[in-house]
Every structure is written in C-alpha cells, then in structure tokens.
Amino acid sequence: MPSHETDGGNEPERTDDGVNDAERVRGGAGDEHRGGGVESGSRERGPDEAFCRECGTVIDADARYCPDCGASQTGGPRASPGSTIDRLVEDLLEGGNPFVAAVFSALVPGLGQLYNRELEKGLVVFVASVLAVFSTAILIGFLLYPAVWLFAIYDAYTVADRQSEERDEAERGEPSHGTR
Known part of the structure; x- marks a missing residue:
C-alpha cells in the first residue's frame, strides 16, 4: 500500500509519486x-x-x-502473431501452401487456382469441370471429368509450391531462378 504524506492542512492526500487522487x-x-x-x-x-x-x-x-x-x-x-495460431491462419489464407491448394482443388476444381490468386485459370478449370459433368450424358464426361479434376489438383499444387519457393527466396534476399 502506498504511503500517504500530508501536511496536516486541507490539502488532498498525495501518494509517493506526488500526485493526489x-x-x-x-x-x-x-x-x-x-x-x-x-x-x-x-x-x-x-x-x-x-x-x-x-x-x-x-x-x-x-x-x-x-x-x-x-x-x-x-x-x-x-x-506477436509470428508465434501464435494467427500466423498459421495467415499463412494458410495468403496462398502459396501446396497442400491447401490441392485440397481446395480436390473439393471443387478451380478453387485451388483461386487460392493461388489465378482468377482466370480458376474460372476456366471450374467451367471445364461443369461442362465435363454435363457431358456425362453422352458418356464422354466419365473420362473428361476425372482428367479435369486431376489437372486442377496437380496444377494448384505445383503453382502453390513454386509461389512458396519464390516467396522464401525473396525473404532470404536470394535472386529468383525464374520459372520452371
């Protein structure tokens, strides 16, 4: 408890730091x-x-x-968020994680491309998968849809992996080796 100093007058009590309430x-x-x-x-x-x-x-x-x-x-x-779950969530949502990109494309073809911030490619893959589903009526879709689906997963994974490597090189200050 802080010690109170008073001079016996009507002045308010002051604490050790000299400030009254x-x-x-x-x-x-x-x-x-x-x-x-x-x-x-x-x-x-x-x-x-x-x-x-x-x-x-x-x-x-x-x-x-x-x-x-x-x-x-x-x-x-x-x-800081660098050592908490916030950093993990941030890393997953900013793109560049190959596993997350592949899972998104496995769930919905084209979603992994959107995760990798490739809007046009994601839309093309999604439209191709929808057309492949509709083409099952003429039996072509039974071969076409799995091909589109596997391409979407493979492409999302490889692009995310490349983006991740480029980001790591940029953080370390190493020169980029270009695209593969």
Whole structure:
C-alpha cells in the first residue's frame, strides 16, 4: 500500500509519486510520465510507430519496452502473431501452401487456382469441370471429368509450391531462378 504524506492542512492526500487522487482523475500534474495525460493515448499511430501492448500508448515500433508503463514489447503471453495460431491462419489464407491448394482443388476444381490468386485459370478449370459433368450424358464426361479434376489438383499444387519457393527466396534476399 502506498504511503500517504500530508501536511496536516486541507490539502488532498498525495501518494509517493506526488500526485493526489483528484489530479490523477483529471489527468493532471505528475501523470505525464505514465501516459495518463490526454495526449498520449489519443494520437494516431505513425508509420514507424506501434501501440504498447499494456497501456496502448503510441511508441516507436522498434522499442523493446514502453517508455510510459515499462511493459516489455517482446515475447510473453502477448507475443506477436509470428508465434501464435494467427500466423498459421495467415499463412494458410495468403496462398502459396501446396497442400491447401490441392485440397481446395480436390473439393471443387478451380478453387485451388483461386487460392493461388489465378482468377482466370480458376474460372476456366471450374467451367471445364461443369461442362465435363454435363457431358456425362453422352458418356464422354466419365473420362473428361476425372482428367479435369486431376489437372486442377496437380496444377494448384505445383503453382502453390513454386509461389512458396519464390516467396522464401525473396525473404532470404536470394535472386529468383525464374520459372520452371
């Protein structure tokens, strides 16, 4: 419990940091060092700034500790999305995962191509699979649909694999070897 200092007069009690409760509520004197003032939490974040994980104050993006509350900005229970399930979901949804692309194409031919961000190819494969289904009425579809389906799976997997390799090379700063 903080020690209270009084001078015996009518002045409000002050805590160890020299701020009385009325000043703290108003965000007044002495509160600036903790980010309790009106200005610290209300300004917009700039391009090289981030919000503190504890108090929400705008701080330098590379800061290891918040200058207002002293909270660590690395590791701990509020770790960055790079070490949580958020990163896994982000990786799965951004494209480039060969397994996910193949599964999507196995479910619906053309969906894996859309996952790989190949809109035109995805639409062509989807339309081809629909036409192949309708051509089963004249028995050609029994051979045509499996061919379209297998092509969609193979193409989605190989394109996603290539995109993944290109992204990994770009992250490492290696020159691209071009397409295969």
